[in-house]
Amino acid sequence: MLQRRKLQKYMPLDGEFILSHSAGFAASDGQIEPGCERGEDITFNDPDQYKWYDPKYWQTILSKSELEKNKYTFTLDEESVPCQHDDVVFQPGTSFRVDLDAQYINVKTISLMNRKFISSGDFNNYKQSNTGRLQFHGNASVAVTNTKCEDKSGCECGNSDNQRRICSNLQQDFRSYCADLDCTNPLKPQGHCCEICGAIIYLQYDDRFDLELYRTQLINSFLGLGDNKGVQMSMTKVYKEHFSKQTIPSDAIPHIQIVLIDNATNTGTLAIRLAQEIMTDITSQGNAFGIVSAELKINTNIEEQDGRNSARKITGIVVGVLVAASLAGSLTFFIISGRIRVKSPSALINFKNSFRCAAAETVDKGFSNPVYDPQESCGHYPGDHAIDIVPRQAGISVITPPSDGRDFGEQDC
Structure with a gap:
């Protein structure tokens, strides 16, 4: 008497299915439920669509205190992808394939498959392995520096050279990614793909200035109070001229860029009023925070x-x-x-x-x-x-x- 033997196959952790055109496959645990004999159709997305410099595929991990502050802040597009002092984490138990669509990528650390890479050599060796080639493709040079920002006045994100690539990736899926604005001369913050209605404050500072301390001061004293609840803020260090991070002149002066926008409207009215209050506050006590000077830029509303x-x-x-x-x-x-x-x-x-x-x-x-x-x-x-x-x-x-x-x-x- 012949008996049918079950054929069992075990896939390696770094294995892959290669299917010809119109081919398909089904997987089952051996238990067939009524009505599910045929299974269902599954559509697979293009695995090469996920690009490193696409903000849609990144999420910032925030602590409880940072989540509270996050209600009053927003992130510029350049900072929505990993910056040069960020830790990059690919969650364990997930599959991914990332297009390294750039000449170079600079981050602090990369964690994946229960491993943490703190040097460029170790990560590049992994990238050339069978598993690494399935997860990462593209010819970008990836620098893993294991260096954190030691400057209390903040550090540049370092993605300015890839701004066009970031904005292009955003607009591929969202043709009208930039919202319609209700002001006549909108402002263009550095590090952002879209113009905004609102206000931008540029700060010059001395060695006493602490970016996180002043951000907390603005949140506690202004944002979230009264009509200011409708305003969101971004605070970053920038150079007012667009320099390449490899060609920053030795005499270039960094500034702190504070961007204020209306969360619910596109007029910028609330943001402008708040910016003027902040400028008044800087006049009276800016020196205590190490602020040397401040410059305010605002848009004009259509009615005005x-x-x-x-x-x-x-x-x-x-x-x-x-x-x-x-x-x-x-x-x-x-x-x-x-x-x-x-x-x-x-x-x-x-x-x-x-x-x-x-x-x-x-x-x-x-x-x-x-x-x-x-x-x-x-x-x-x-x-x-x-x-x-x-x-x-x-x-x-x-x-x-x-x-x-x-x-x-x-x-x-």
């Missing part, structure tokens, strides 16, 4: 811009009226005084007569004109009005009525 445009239009009209009035007055004086000789059209006859009646004793009679006879009476012409010119202080625009009721024609010329 419209108001300013309207104000500019009104100002332009007022200035135009003043200029026209000044030119007309000067021209009139020179014509009456005889310094400028012109032929007066009939429409100006009454204006000239009326003015000359009041000034006849001090102003020369001018020149003879075939249309105008200086010996003629100062009475009004039918249908015309006298103009009352009242001197005003500079900067005030006054429109005078055509007549104040006085009859210049009754005066003795």
